[in-house]
Amino acid sequence: MKVHCLPALVLAMLAAPLVAVSGDVLQHHLNGSRDGAYVDPLITRKGAAGIHRDKTFNAPIKGPVYAQPLYINNGPGSRSTLIVATERNSVVALDAATGAPLWTKTLGNPVPRSQLPCGNIDPLGITGTPVIDPSSRTIYVAAMTTPDDGRTKRHLVFALSLDDGSTRAGWPVNVSGLKYGGFSFNPAVQNQRGALLLNSGLLYVPYGGHWGDCGDYHGWVIAIPVADPKNATAWATEGRGGGAWAPGGIATDGRSIFVATGNTFGARTWMGGEAIIRLGLGAKFSGNSADYFTPSNWRQLDDDDADLGGSGPVLFDVPGATPSKLIAALGKNGMAYLLNRDDLGGIAKSNGFRGEGVQSNKVSSGEIINAAAAYKTASSAYVAFQTRGTGVGCPSRRGNLVALRVGASAPPSITVAWCTNNMGGGSPIATTTDGRSESIVWTVGTGASNRLHAFDGESGELLFAGGAQEEQMSRVQNFQTPIVVNGRIFVAANDQVYAFTIR
Numbered sequence: 001m002k003v004h005c006l007p008a009l010v011l012a013m014l015a016a017p018l019v020a021v022s023g024d025v026l027q028h029h030l031n032g033s034r035d036g037a038y039v040d041p042l043i044t045r046k047g048a049a050g051i052h053r054d055k056t057f058n059a060p061i062k063g064p065v066y067a068q069p070l071y072i073n074n075g076p077g078s079r080s081t082l083i084v085a086t087e088r089n090s091v092v093a094l095d096a097a098t099g100a101p102l103w104t105k106t107l108g109n110p111v112p113r114s115q116l117p118c119g120n121i122d123p124l125g126i127t128g129t130p131v132i133d134p135s136s137r138t139i140y141v142a143a144m145t146t147p148d149d150g151r152t153k154r155h156l157v158f159a160l161s162l163d164d165g166s167t168r169a170g171w172p173v174n175v176s177g178l179k180y181g182g183f184s185f186n187p188a189v190q191n192q193r194g195a196l197l198l199n200s201g202l203l204y205v206p207y208g209g210h211w212g213d214c215g216d217y218h219g220w221v222i223a224i225p226v227a228d229p230k231n232a233t234a235w236a237t238e239g240r241g242g243g244a245w246a247p248g249g250i251a252t253d254g255r256s257i258f259v260a261t262g263n264t265f266g267a268r269t270w271m272g273g274e275a276i277i278r279l280g281l282g283a284k285f286s287g288n289s290a291d292y293f294t295p296s297n298w299r300q301l302d303d304d305d306a307d308l309g310g311s312g313p314v315l316f317d318v319p320g321a322t323p324s325k326l327i328a329a330l331g332k333n334g335m336a337y338l339l340n341r342d343d344l345g346g347i348a349k350s351n352g353f354r355g356e357g358v359q360s361n362k363v364s365s366g367e368i369i370n371a372a373a374a375y376k377t378a379s380s381a382y383v384a385f386q387t388r389g390t391g392v393g394c395p396s397r398r399g400n401l402v403a404l405r406v407g408a409s410a411p412p413s414i415t416v417a418w419c420t421n422n423m424g425g426g427s428p429i430a431t432t433t434d435g436r437s438e439s440i441v442w443t444v445g446t447g448a449s450n451r452l453h454a455f456d457g458e459s460g461e462l463l464f465a466g467g468a469q470e471e472q473m474s475r476v477q478n479f480q481t482p483i484v485v486n487g488r489i490f491v492a493a494n495d496q497v498y499a500f501t502i503r
Contacts, residue, residue: 025071025483028129028195029371029429032252033315036373036429042487043431044438047502048454048463053471054488057499059099063088065492066121066247066477067129068195071485074134076102076163080485083132083162084492089125089143091160096485099497105165107158107172108145115150117189118212128249129195131203133226137162140203140226142192143172153187157205157224173229175205175222180236189215194249194312199257201226202282204250206259208243208309219244219261219272219309223283235283239264239271241302247427247479248312248371251327253341256280258327262309263302270347274298274308276329276339289346293329293339295360297352306333310369311385315341318381320408323358328383328404330372334364334392336383336404336414361414363402365389370479375430377439377458381406382417384428384441384457391419401428401443403460418460424448427481430457442484444491446476452491452500473498 029036063086075081080096089110093102110125121127130141139160146152155175159168178185185207194206203224209217219242224232241264244250251258256278264273275298278291285291294308301307311330318324327339338359339345348356366389373384383404391402393416401422407413422428424445431440439457444450450473451466466472475494482491489500 026132028068034248034251037375038431038484041433051500054499054501057099059094059497064494066127069492085126087125103165107143111144111146112150118214119210127193131196131198142205155187170229178234180234189217193245197250199252206244206249208245221283233282235285237272239267241265242273246312251313251315258313260309260312262307274301290343293344295356296348314372314374316374321412322410330368332367336363358411371427373428373430378436394419420460425478427479
């Protein structure tokens with residue numbers, strides 16, 4: 001595939017960013033900002049203590065699930081519908097009331113792990129969270145496929161009818177061979193893990209490498225005009241590596257898009273890795289310092305595999321702070337960075353710890369690899385994340401679930417508000433009843449308890465410890481994140497979707 005210039009019609013599009021009808025969950029962490037901040041008046045702190053499995057819901061599926069499930073009120077036949085994608089390259093529409101299947105679409109055979117140069121997912125099919133466009137009733141999803149048991153590898157991007165799973169005309173798009181600079185997209189060494197984003201008529205798909213960092217992979221962002229999918233454009237890191245692999249994928253404020261990149265290999269000058277990158281329409285990168293941030297010690301981060309790419313950018317505003325339009329970026333080195341969305345600042349000039357970006361602080365003793373959440377209360381703004389270590393500077397309890405308080409000062413401050421034990425991995429979300437009240441942080445103890453947990457968003461106090469034996473789930477994948485819909489919480493696991501209810 002050749003890189004084409006975007007048609008003038010597409011360049012002129014002023015379509016608003018994807019907006020959900022109340023109750024819809026159309027993309028990863030609910031919003032393009034990737035904040036994971038749900039508003040549900042039914043979910044109070046008192047009610048959270050009594051949440052339980054919904055025994056009327058039964059949804060067996062086939063295959064491992066790494067992607068977050070999606071939800072739309074007005075699905076096939078006007079039913080409330082869950083959309084679940086699996087590593088077997090199956091996309092399944094489920095009746096959200098009962099779990100009954102409405103349709104299933106298989107997007108070709110996934111690639112066996114034995115046919116990949118490295119990796120840890122077997123088979124490798126759909127990993128990144130899809131996105132739904134409610135106006136056209138289309139699901140966009142990326143899949144790794146093979147026609148010959150893995151000898152030939154393809155990365156295909158599909159557009160499916162929400163109503164029956166059929167493939168839209170002009171799709172799928174094969175991104176293999178797409179060019180940027182002096183190199184081409186190599187499907188064998190690239191992996192699609194981050195969530196897809198739909199913004200202003202363009203579908204954005206991020207790519208990194210496989211677990212193990214094998215081959216000459218790069219961080220790629222592919223931009224596909226949904227009205228003219230043949231005319232895809234791309235941006236990629238100049239250096240080898242620099243994968244765009246965070247589970248939250250690409251974020252947007254409705255104008256620009258932002259992506260995190262990982263470590264590069266052998267770079268003597270900065271070549272796009274260890275960074276938060278702002279891209280314009282069609283994934284165009286200006287190269288200006290206002291449009292990227294990388295820590296001053298990026299070379300050391302490269303050498304230590306302590307990259308910035310494990311947790312995608314989370315966008316949020318703090319009224320009264322200077323600057324007030326912020327990005328939270330979290331690194332595998334345990335650092336939290338606050339960045340100014342309007343001026344990312346280029347290569348930082350501090351010591352790698354304090355004074356990087358708008359503000360920076362060591363907040364974890366271990367790697368931070370997850371999709372963080374940002375939420376507000378009546379008095380403060382918070383960023384919650386899960387770490388493979390423990391929080392640094394915890395005021396009382398220690399643990400691997402950490403909430404940062406972002407102060408409305410000049411510049412805004414970062415302090416650890418609370419820490420607690422998540423009883424496993426899993427990426428957090430937050431709920432409030434009205435955008436500020438009754439804040440709760442929800443996580444799943446993946447890899448350990450396999451239970452849903454709820455914590456007071458202001459204090460970290462445990463509200464729901466996981467329930468009785470029947471509330472325990474099985475084989476929920478790392479970094480998986482729940483979704484919230486009208487007093488219910490859904491969690492996707494291997495071969496099964498679980499539903500919990502406040503009622």
